[in-house]
Amino acid sequence: MSGGALFVAVFLACAVEAVEATTIVLAAGTTRNWRSALFGVGAGLGVLAVIVAALGPALSAVPLRSLRLVVGGLLLVFGLQWLRKAILRASGHKALHDEAQIYLDEVAAAREASTERRGAVPDWYAFTLSFKGVVLEGLEVAFIALTFGSNQHDIPLAALAAVTAVLVIVAAGAAVRAPLARVPENTMKFVVGVMLTSFGAFWGAEGAGARWPGNDAALLAMVPSFALFGLALTAWLRRTGDSKSGPSPAVTEVVS
Amino acid sequence: MTGRLKAFGAFWYDFVVGDDWRVALGVVLALAVTYGISQTSVPAWWLVPSAVAVLLPFSLWRAVHRSRG
Numbered sequence: 001m002s003g004g005a006l007f008v009a010v011f012l013a014c015a016v017e018a019v020e021a022t023t024i025v026l027a028a029g030t031t032r033n034w035r036s037a038l039f040g041v042g043a044g045l046g047v048l049a050v051i052v053a054a055l056g057p058a059l060s061a062v063p064l065r066s067l068r069l070v071v072g073g074l075l076l077v078f079g080l081q082w083l084r085k086a087i088l089r090a091s092g093h094k095a096l097h098d099e100a101q102i103y104l105d106e107v108a109a110a111r112e113a114s115t116e117r118r119g120a121v122p123d124w125y126a127f128t129l130s131f132k133g134v135v136l137e138g139l140e141v142a143f144i145a146l147t148f149g150s151n152q153h154d155i156p157l158a159a160l161a162a163v164t165a166v167l168v169i170v171a172a173g174a175a176v177r178a179p180l181a182r183v184p185e186n187t188m189k190f191v192v193g194v195m196l197t198s199f200g201a202f203w204g205a206e207g208a209g210a211r212w213p214g215n216d217a218a219l220l221a222m223v224p225s226f227a228l229f230g231l232a233l234t235a236w237l238r239r240t241g242d243s244k245s246g247p248s249p250a251v252t253e254v255v256s
Numbered sequence: 257m258t259g260r261l262k263a264f265g266a267f268w269y270d271f272v273v274g275d276d277w278r279v280a281l282g283v284v285l286a287l288a289v290t291y292g293i294s295q296t297s298v299p300a301w302w303l304v305p306s307a308v309a310v311l312l313p314f315s316l317w318r319a320v321h322r323s324r325g
Contacts, residue, residue, distance in 0.1 A: 069287065074272065076283050080308065081274040084315055093320050139271065197308060205304040208287045209294030212301050222305065233313055237320060 005219075006152050007161040009195040010145045014165035016188045017137040019180050022173040023099045024133030027106030030177075032115075032126035039121055040130025047131075048138045052146060059150040065207050071147040072204025078140065079196025083230055086190035091237035099180060144196070151203055194230060198222040276318070282311040 029037035059067060088094035106129070113125040121127045141162060149158030172180055202212065202219055212218035273280045286307035293300035 073283055073287050076304070076308075077272070077274065077280045080279050080283070080312055080315070081276075083312060084275065084279070084319070087312075087316060088319055093323060201304045201308060204283070204287050205290050205301055208290040208300070208304075210290050210300040210303070211294075213299075218301070225305075226308065229309065229312070233316060236313075237316060240320065 003152075003154065003157055005195070006148055006154060006157055009192065009199070010141075010148055010158045010161035011165045012188045013144045013192045013196075014141045014162040015169055015183075016185055016192060017141045018166050018169035019099065019183050019185060020102075021133045021137040022169055022180060023103050024106055024137075025130045026173060026178070027103050027110055028126040028129040028133075031107045031110040032113075032129075033123035036121050036123035036126035037130040040127040040132075041134050043127070044131045044134025044138065047135050048142050051139070052142050055143075055146055056150070056155060059146060060155075064151075067207070068151060068203040069207025071151060072200050072202070072207050074200070075144070075147060075196050076200030076204050078144070079193050079198070079200050081193075082189050083193030083197055083226075086186050086193050087230055087234050087237065089186050090190065090234045093237060099183075099185070103178075148199070151199075190230060191227075194223060194227045197226050276315045278318075279311050279315050282307055 025037055025041055028040065059071075062070075085094065110125065110129065115122075116124045118124045118127075145158040145162045146155065149155035152158075169180065169183075172183075198219060202222060206212065214221075286304050290300045290303045293303060
């Protein structure tokens with residue numbers, strides 16, 4: 001796999017989750033207390049850093065074939081989950097991930113919660129809301145970045161892609177001071193789903209002992225094949241009709 | 257304590273297995289069969305992509321029919 005594909009896969013996966021985490025932190029900061037929300041972000045990033053620091057060396061110590069079998073299998077399951085959600089949303093069978101609505105829901109819940117000071121944290125609710133948002137959204141991305149990086153022996157590039165995505169999304173969120181509702185989240189989720197499914201299938205099968213025709217070049221056929229397959233399934237589900245939300249703008253988002 | 261353990265288990269189940277356990281089971285089976293075939297002289301690379309071609313539409317079909325039902 002080229003460094004470019006590694007960078008794109010990790011960058012997009014990280015950007016999607018960063019958009020969701022930014023929405024939660026914005027809700028906690030604007031309605032409750034920015035200091036507590038930022039403490040929560042710091043603590044969440046700290047937990048993720050500890051997980052990455054512990055898992056990174058452990059992964060590099062595992063024999064490559066076993067690593068590819070286990071990691072490939074997990075990435076394949078993740079990829080199929082991401083693709084499944086993106087296709088259901090694009091075909092109108094599942095509501096689109098609406099950052100503006102999620103933000104309003106979080107704001108409404110935050111306004112009703114009581115304020116409690118704990119230690120140096122002025123507002124425990126804002127702290128835990130941000131902390132959970134960062135850890136839960138970041139855990140899957142940390143795993144994707146680590147496993148892609150370790151399989152390609154280039155964890156620094158994967159880490160660079162992850163950090164770049166977070167910085168871009170945080171800068172955009174700080175600039176607009178509102179949830180990033182215009183980010184084409186579903187399209188990004190679809191692309192990441194295709195990448196995870198392709199690389200998961202490739203590494204998983206290789207780890208299980210299969211030999212790919214053309215070796216790494218097999219990925220050049222798998223990525224577009226799975227993308228076309230996903231688009232065909234989206235079109236098929238649209239035609240089955242009777243969707244929950246009717247024709248979805250996300251269909252054009254994915255297809256374009 | 258029991259509630260926290262359950263929540264912890266539920267989090268990891270959701271993280272690893274996700275919305276449809278049949279997909280996760282299908283992936284594990286596909287990799288196991290791939291291993292079995294790779295021990296013979298028959299090529300085994302085609303099995304996992306074929307599993308994807310079956311599991312994804314099957315899972316989507318179930319999700320759509322469940323949401324209608």
